[in-house]
Amino acid sequence: MRRSIRIITLVGLAALVVGAAGAWLLHAQPFGPVFDAFAIAAWLGLVLALAGPAALVARRAAWGAAAGSLLAVAAVAVLLLGVIVLVDSEILIYRGLPPSPTAGEWVADLDTLAARMREIHPALFEHVDEATFDAAVRELAAEIPRLGEDDILAGFARIVALPRDAHCLPNVMSFNLDWHLIPLALWQFDDGLYVTNAPRERRGLVGCRLVAIEETPVAEAMERMRRYFTAETDAGWLERGPLALSVGEWLAAEGIARDARRIELTFERAGGERFAERLRTVHYLPCIYWSTIRRVENDAHPVVTNERRDNYAFESLEGGKTVLFRFNAAVDLGGDRSFAGFLDSLAVFVREGPAERLVIDLRSNGGGNGNLASLIVDCVTGIGKFERPGRLYVLISRRSFSAAAMTASMLRYNTQAIFVGETTAQGPDFFSSPAIVRLPECRRAFFVSTRATLATPVRGDRAPIEPDIPVRCTWADFAAGRDAAIDLILGRDMPRVRSGPPELDAALIRRLVGRYRFSPWQSLDMEHDEGGLRLRIDDAIEGSLCRARTDVVPVGDELGTGIPGVFIRFVDGVDGKPDSLLVDWRGHVIVAPRAPADWSLPMELVAAGRVEEGIDLFRRDIAPIADKTPQIERMLNNLGYRFMRNERLDDAIAVFELNTELYPRSANAWDSLGEGCMEAGRTKDAIRFYEKSLDLNPDNANAKRMLERLRGSGEGRNDP
DSSP: OHHHHHHHHHHHHHHHHHHHHHHHHHTTSOOSHHHHHHHHHHHHHHHHHHHHHHHHHTTSSHHHHHHHHHHHHHHHHHHHHHHHHHHHTHHHHHTSSOOOOOHHHHHHHHHHHHHHHHHHOTTTTSSSOHHHHHHHHHHHHHHGGGOOHHHHHHHHHHHHHTTOOTTOEEOTTOGGGOOEEOSOEEEEETTEEEEEEOOGGGGGGTTOEEEEETTEEHHHHHHHGGGTSOOSSHHHHHHHHHHHTTBHHHHHHTTSOSOSSEEEEEEEOTTSOEEEEEEEOEEHHHHHHHHHTOOOSSOOOTTTSOOOOOSEEEEEEGGGTEEEEEEOOBOOOOGGGOHHHHHHHHHHHHHHSOOOEEEEEOTTOOOBOTTHHHHHHHHHHHHOTTOSTTSEEEEEOTTOOTHHHHHHHHHHHHSOOEEEESOOSSOSEEEEOOEEEEOTTTOOEEEEOOEEEEOSSSTTOOOOOOOSEEOOOOHHHHHTTOOHHHHHHHTSOOOOSOOOOOOOOHHHHHHHOEEEEEETTEEEEEEEETTEEEEEEEOSOTTOSSOEEEEEEEETTEEEESSTTEEEEEEOOOTTOOOEEEEEETTEEEEEEBOOTTOOOHHHHHHTTOHHHHHHHIIIIIGGGGGGOTHHHHHHHHHHHHHHHTTOHHHHHHHHHHHHHHOTTOHHHHHHHHHHHHHTTOHHHHHHHHHHHHHHOTTOHHHHHHHHHHHHTTTTOOOO
């Protein structure tokens, strides 16, 4: 008996070692029977390796019985865990049996989703009219009794996509999403949709062009997927479309595929030969693991693949003459790897070295913290040597999204950068900060935007950033590992002499110079120095994303700027009206009258220590247009925290209170006011404001945490 147990234990250990080693070697792409066989061998080996010693030591004294029991429990736990994963891994995800809502419960979840979208989205009906939205919800509700779960969830995805807001989408970070994806990496090149990566048993598909999904041509199929996974620009859809095209449930719901779990694809080889392959779709969890955590072949290309790289890094090219700054994710690592510290290191490297050209690469940046954009602009303009034509380049692509689009916008409006690559996925004015909307019955989750984000001086500036030098994205470049954009920049001659802007008539300059009221919270200054005439739009807010600084140049009979699509015209004042500038900002015309000598911006008063006057000016001039200037909320919030850091708690609380007056539906504004009162020892008020924040956003984890802390310290007390 004992010998048999030992043999079982040794077999288990051998299976564990071999299975674990094989699974480790293949774990970068966890698809296919070979990987499955190794993983199962490792699992069963571990069970046997635990069960054998459990049986051996259990035959010993009391201590052996206890140890054997523990090993036996571990063996049973591992066995059950493996069975659950093999039978239905959703048991782990849901911590119990997966939900099976009735038709009525699905309809209740749909109503919850629609109601929450109405409640928290800042402009739900900007791009879809209310009647169309309501009709789509009613139509899906009527169909639900006849639909299966996959089709119902596909319908929910269509509802979330209706606002044409790229931050509104199924919660792609949630493992209970339960999608099944075609296990291929696809990329839309100029010359077709190609397979760029595949599981090992399908390596022969890499380099083949996808031409059809069952009977539907791939171009038609991708166009039909737009209503499931929205993008705000055609370039953005080039990025999102291939993923949408991979979701088996959506293909089946749209009638493109007969079966969401097995889908026939038609490919074309380089020589023109066409062939069909029927692929089994793979659950979302291993697909996301493959695409975001581990990668193997074909990860050398800097744009097409999504290799995990450092959030930010720089390197020198051409013996140091060119510095390449890769900004791959707008995420501040903090500590000794902080973004501010990184930019300081970049500035020192550039100033002390031979660098004559800076290239900022935003092509792989899918977003993050938009506030980092102003730090980049301040760094670049502070260095100085790149404030010349041909010295600063910005690489953009279809994947430059959210905070990356904001960064591109700030660089476009505040520097003389030359933009190279593809159009960005978004413009500088969009909706963001998505909240997670969890549906109570099906327990699925969706992202819905909660605030407007602005990185431009003009509200409504939604046009994406276009490249000055477009670069084609071809299969041939990818296959050769060639970065066409970098090659193009390095092949351009370095300008040796600064070529300043064309000169304006001296009399016209004298008429133009001065300060103008661009908006109640922004000034427009026309400044003249030896470098020429410059237009500067500012709001006197530290780290502002809504500023611009550019040369003014003659363009025929008009006045142009260094910003594409921005023109100005001077209008003499008549009948007691002041002189004005007409600013055509990418299709939005703003009349900016000359400002009186004693005119100040609200933030200028605050910065000068005249906080009460500044707040009164906000109440008078900003309150009537607060709903049209949502960026003020973020600006005031930042100002309040600046006061807190400087131990000016009364001023901070006054600013936070103003923010809640202007934006009473903002959970973040009430949260900040709660923090200010907490720091001031006003416990009762802090609790009240945190509760208000939690009412507006039940998922506000910070408010929950602070309320627990405050109630534990003595609810109802306002310390002196």
